Amino acid sequence: AQKVTQAQTEISVVEKEDVTLxxxxxxRDTTYYLFWYKQPPSGELVFLIRRNSFDEQNEISGxxxxxxxxxxxxxxxxxxxxxxxxxxxxxxxxxxADNAGNMLTFGGGTRLMVKx
Amino acid sequence: DSGVTQTPKHLITATGQRVTLRxxxxxxxxxxxxxxxxLDQGLQFLIQYYNGEERAKGNILERFSAQQxxxxxxxxxxxxxxxxxxxxxxxxxxxQPGGTYNxxxxxxxxxxxxx
Numbered sequence: 001a002q003k004v005t006q007a008q009t010e011i012s013v014v015e016k017e018d019v020t021l022x023x024x025x026x027x028r029d030t031t032y033y034l035f036w037y038k039q040p041p042s043g044e045l046v047f048l049i050r051r052n053s054f055d056e057q058n059e060i061s062g063x064x065x066x067x068x069x070x071x072x073x074x075x076x077x078x079x080x081x082x083x084x085x086x087x088x089x090x091x092x093x094x095x096x097a098d099n100a101g102n103m104l105t106f107g108g109g110t111r112l113m114v115k116x
Numbered sequence: 117d118s119g120v121t122q123t124p125k126h127l128i129t130a131t132g133q134r135v136t137l138r139x140x141x142x143x144x145x146x147x148x149x150x151x152x153x154x155l156d157q158g159l160q161f162l163i164q165y166y167n168g169e170e171r172a173k174g175n176i177l178e179r180f181s182a183q184q185x186x187x188x189x190x191x192x193x194x195x196x197x198x199x200x201x202x203x204x205x206x207x208x209x210x211x212q213p214g215g216t217y218n219x220x221x222x223x224x225x226x227x228x229x230x231x
Contacts, residue, residue, distance in 0.1 A: 044225065091159060102220070
């Protein structure tokens with residue numbers, strides 16, 4: 001069965017600090033997809049990134065970067081020079097290619113608070 | 117804007133009542149997913165429909181049911197409501213039913229409060 005663990009329930013940083021959100025996953029499938037979503041205080045789920053299991057190349061998008069390591073089953077998310085607008089709950093999620101519907105299994109989320 | 121619409125945005129009701137949540141997928145998407153976000157259970161998958169047929173089932177209670185209509189909109193029916201059913205209910209849609217991954221687009225959610 002698939003499982004996603006976000007051990008950090010809450011992180012508080014001061015603006016301009018770098019912060020890394022951890023995500024560890026479990027799956028028996030060899031083909032799977034990993035995601036990060038952002039949920040701002042307004043409540044909607046905002047898609048940030050998708051990664052395929054066969055592509056371990058790290059990705060950078062502006063202040064955001066993602067480190068995917070299959071050897072440790074981790075898909076960590078780093079925000080560089082954090083800003084107040086980054087304050088949100090961040091979810092890591094997993095989808096197995098073999099499951100019938102590609103439903104997402106979410107981690108418990110990490111609440112990030114960026115203080116000015 | 118993801119293109120997925122959900123109504124109503126907020127719903128307040130009493131225990132024992134029945135409510136219906138509605139979702140319209142993105143234009144052209146045939147698959148609809150329902151997720152529940154509660155304080156106790158976190159974000160969890162409930163059920164998926166593809167082109168009118170149930171495709172996959174998650175941790176959905178027997179008091180809950182869903183369907184997808186010929187025009188592809190979907191409804192989630194929650195009955196005999198309990199306090200613990202208070203949650204944010206998300207609908208997502210994708211083009212295909214599964215297999216090779218298809219991105220899911222999430223609606224804004226319906227916040228249900230059971231008093």
